[in-house]
Amino acid sequence: MIGAYFLGNQTIETRPLVLPEPGEGQVLVKVCACGVCGTDVHIYHGGKGSADVTPPVILGHEFSGRIVKLGSGVTGLEEGQLITVDPNIYCGKCRPCRQGQKQMCHHMKAVGVNMDGGFADYCLVPYAQCVPVPEGTDPEVAALAEPLACCLHGIDRAGIRPGENVLVIGGGTIGQIMLQLARLAGAAKVVLSEPVAARRELAVRLGADGAIDPIHENLNERLSELLSKDGADVVIECVGSPRTSGQAIDAAAGCGRVLLFGVPDPEAVLQTKMHPIFQKELTIMGSFVNPDTHSRAVALLSSGQMKLKELITHRFPVSQLESAIQMQVSAESIKVLVKPEE
Numbered sequence: 001m002i003g004a005y006f007l008g009n010q011t012i013e014t015r016p017l018v019l020p021e022p023g024e025g026q027v028l029v030k031v032c033a034c035g036v037c038g039t040d041v042h043i044y045h046g047g048k049g050s051a052d053v054t055p056p057v058i059l060g061h062e063f064s065g066r067i068v069k070l071g072s073g074v075t076g077l078e079e080g081q082l083i084t085v086d087p088n089i090y091c092g093k094c095r096p097c098r099q100g101q102k103q104m105c106h107h108m109k110a111v112g113v114n115m116d117g118g119f120a121d122y123c124l125v126p127y128a129q130c131v132p133v134p135e136g137t138d139p140e141v142a143a144l145a146e147p148l149a150c151c152l153h154g155i156d157r158a159g160i161r162p163g164e165n166v167l168v169i170g171g172g173t174i175g176q177i178m179l180q181l182a183r184l185a186g187a188a189k190v191v192l193s194e195p196v197a198a199r200r201e202l203a204v205r206l207g208a209d210g211a212i213d214p215i216h217e218n219l220n221e222r223l224s225e226l227l228s229k230d231g232a233d234v235v236i237e238c239v240g241s242p243r244t245s246g247q248a249i250d251a252a253a254g255c256g257r258v259l260l261f262g263v264p265d266p267e268a269v270l271q272t273k274m275h276p277i278f279q280k281e282l283t284i285m286g287s288f289v290n291p292d293t294h295s296r297a298v299a300l301l302s303s304g305q306m307k308l309k310e311l312i313t314h315r316f317p318v319s320q321l322e323s324a325i326q327m328q329v330s331a332e333s334i335k336v337l338v339k340p341e342e
Contacts, residue, residue, distance in 0.1 A: 003120030004321040004338075008055040010044055012322045020124050022071030027127050029083065032139035033315075034118030035062035035173075036328040036336040037147065038240070038263050044325055047266055049113040050088055050289050060338065061087035061111055063118030064133065064142035074127045082137065083130040084145040085118070086294035087111040103153075103291040119321050121340040131294050134302045140337060141301055144173075144308045149290035149297035151177045151261075155185055157287050158234050158259045162186030165227040167251050168208075170238035170262060171199030173311050173335040176206060178236050178261070180306055183207050187234075191226050193219055193247070196331045206307050214247070223251055230254060240264040246272045249282065257283045311335045 001017040022028045039049045040059050049061075064084045067077055077083070089109040090097050096104035111117050111125060133142045151174060160166060166182040168175050171194030182190045192203040192211045200211035210226040212219055223231055231253035237245050240262025248258045249272050277284065290297075300306055314336045316324035321338055328336040 001121045002318055003058045003116070004318050005056045006043065006053075006059050009046070012044075013056075014319050014321075017120055017122060019122060022069050022074075022124055024072045025074065025127055026071040026124050027067050027074060027077060027130060028069040029065035029085070029123050029125050029130075030068050031063055031065040031118050031121060031123055031340055032082075033064055033143040033337045033339050034060040035143050035147065036324050036338060037062050038174075038328075039113070041325055041329055042263060042265075043113070049110060051108045051110045051114045053114055057114060058116040058118075058120050058123070059112050060118035060120070061085070061113060062143055062146040063112070063123070064139045064145070065118070065123065067130070068122070071127070077127055077130055077132070082133045082135060082139060082142065084133055084142045084294075084298060085111055085125055086129045086131055086149070086290070087113065087117070087146060088289050088291075089126065089129065103289045119318055119338050121318065131298050133298055137302050138309060140312055141308045142298070143337060144311070144335065145294060145297045145301060146290065147173060148177055148301055148306065148308070149293040150287070151181055152293040152296055152300070153290050154178070154236065154259055154261045154287035155181045156293070157285055158236060158257055160185040160187055160234050163188045164233035165253075166190045167193065167223065167227070167232035167235045167248075168238060169193045169235065169244050169248055171196065171203055171211075172238065174261065175236075175238040176203060176311055176334065177306070177308075178238060179203055179208050180206055182234070182236070184305065189227055191223065191232070199334065202310065202334070206310065219247060220251060228253065232256065235259070236261055238262045240268075242268055242270050245270050249277060249284070252280060252282050254280045255282075256280065257285065259285055259287060261287050312337055315339055317341045
């Protein structure tokens with residue numbers, strides 16, 4: 001049994017894992033699969049996650065597993081049950097929590113961020129964070145419940161109305177999920193902007209009405225052809241760079257909404273012309289973590305309405321976590337999974 005410990009300064013060390021005993025209110029989970037998230041990449045390179053990180057810690061917050069042992073006081077769960085983990089733990093006492101804005105919690109903890117997570121063979125999890133998954137669900141697909149839940153929160157904030165046109169910028173895991181959710185929300189047309197050809201081709205297979213190469217094509221001209229000369233009613237930016245965020249603002253139609261969903265570098269600065277925002281009456285918003293959407297995500301992925309297995313391109317054992325992180329940031333991958341060695 002092993003765990004991949006993040007030691008800080010772009011250093012991962014695989015160590016033997018002593019099988020822990022679950023305490024009160026905890027369950028011991030045998031990990032099935034854990035996705036490498038952009039947040040893991042940020043933390044590896046010195047950034048922060050949804051909560052402050054204090055190494056050494058086992059990262060990995062997008063995971064599924066089977067319960068192997070219950071601690072005292074645990075109810076509603078069974079040994080052998082397939083679960084996915086809602087990683088974010090809110091204090092319930094601070095001002096944002098009391099005002100129904102728990103994603104802004106001042107004392108947030110997160111499994112796989114500042115508590116040991118899923119890049120290991122086993123993981124201790126507070127039982128309240130375990131969301132049962134219907135039997136028959138692919139455990140690899142179940143591991144994508146957390147990013148799906150985050151996207152659902154973003155879609156809720158974007159408020160897509162039936163018949164609206166949507167542009168998604170960025171064709172990684174999040175962009176491919178967002179275009180499917182936009183379609184389910186009733187969008188008339190959904191278009192993806194993405195420089196990697198394989199990702200554009202996948203988007204069309206997943207239901208996009210068109211895919212634009214922003215490197216070799218004029219984004220706004222192609223949008224005029226595919227959607228409307230006015231632009232997109234809703235633009236969802238899934239890259240997290242100042243350049244693509246500026247493109248999102250430019251591509252929005254009058255009275256449009258721009259969702260800046262991609263995780264930016266903490267030091268990134270958005271420089272854009274202010275007058276178009278004023279003149280077009282744009283609404284620009286962010287979206288952070290997944291408050292109250294994890295159970296919805298499990299229900300949705302279990303329904304078969306989302307094509308998530310198609311997003312998984314690479315798999316690595318826990319002992320090769322650093323290689324998995326490098327692959328996740330490459331143009332070759334969409335979603336990279338880390339799995340215990342059989």
